[in-house]
Amino acid sequence: MTEKSDFLPPATRRNPPRQIVFVAFDGAEPLDLAGPIGVFSRAEELVPGSYDIRVASSDGIPIKTRSPLTLGGIEPLSGIKGTIDTLLVAGGSEQAIRRAALDPALVAWVGAHAGAARRVGSICTGAFVLGAAGLLDGRAVTTHWAAVAALKEYFPRAQVEADAIYRIDGPICTSAGVTAGIDLALALVKADLGHAVAAAIARDLVLYLHRPGGQRQFSSTLEAQAAGSGLFSELLAWMQEHPRADLSVPALADRAAMSPRNFARRFTQEVGTTPARHVLQIRLDHACRHLEKTAWTIDRVAERSGWKTADTMHRVFRQELGLTPSEYRSRFAAAENVG
DSSP, rough: OOOTTTOOOOOOSSSSSSSEEEOOOOBOOOHHHHHHHHHHHHHHHHHHTTEEEEESSOHHHHHHOOOSOOOOOOOEEEOOOOSEEEEEEEOOOHHHHHHTTTOOOHHHHHHHHTTTTEEEEEEEHHHHHHHHHOOTOEEEOOOOOOHHHHHHHTTTTTEEEOOOSSEEEEEEEOOOTHHHHHHHHHHHHHHHHHHHHHHHHHHHOOOOSSTTTTTTTSOHHHHHHHHSSSSTTHHHHHHHHHHTSSHHHHHHHHHHTTTTTHHHHHHHHHHHOOOHHHHHHHHHHHHHHHHHOOOOHHHHHHHHTTTHHHHHHHHHHHHHHSSOOHHHHHSSSSSGGGG
């Protein structure tokens, strides 16, 4: 376990500490709370006096989460005093978040305290409470992929980004589903206390330090496996592991012991996309990971991802992401891999 260390510069220590308030309710997702709280708690251990972490609900009684866990140590919203540095609203079950977003007292409290807080954010579907408080208008935001359509429908003035892991737009910060709240919390700690502290927490919790907020919430293979019935599960896994192989329809049909015509038809039915489109997404995912994690040249990234030329990869990036490979790397690559 990481120990408290004197290597941290005095500038990272604060008096008084930043008050971090998590807003919760019955039916909240326990990981939406435990994950980010764990990150801020580790930061407080490493840099004593950095954070004062509070969990509050409308009435302050123990919270029955959407799991068998019941959480104690909850304060009433009325008991939160002093300056709130960061206000974060947890997500929860569909019914629970609907109740929270329609609770006039809860929404009014969030709206009233948002103006004075340095940062206001949400984990997962907690974004609906921020929306109900009028905080998402004109902001780039995200939420759990399954709730994206509803968030767009209810709050059309928000700029909802379906794939992002988290988004920080000015004082408003939102994250995707469940564990993405940990990524957001690490990003906030890094902004507050620096790379060294965030890196120490990531090592302690066995996490990736740098999972950029603009990355996709899940890969093309996970999407395909979730959509399919299992007929092509082994083939999908093989394709993911071999982006440089011959992934043409005739070659894939041969591996599946099917005629090319029947293979293409069944693949599209089962996976929800054509073989060619799925291959493109696999190679795009691979290229993105290489750009994020390595200092390889663009030509090498293209070759390792299964494209014959860097020009082809460049064209796909522009069409699919609106960025060139170099622009993607400059935005999302880990600092130690850039330069």
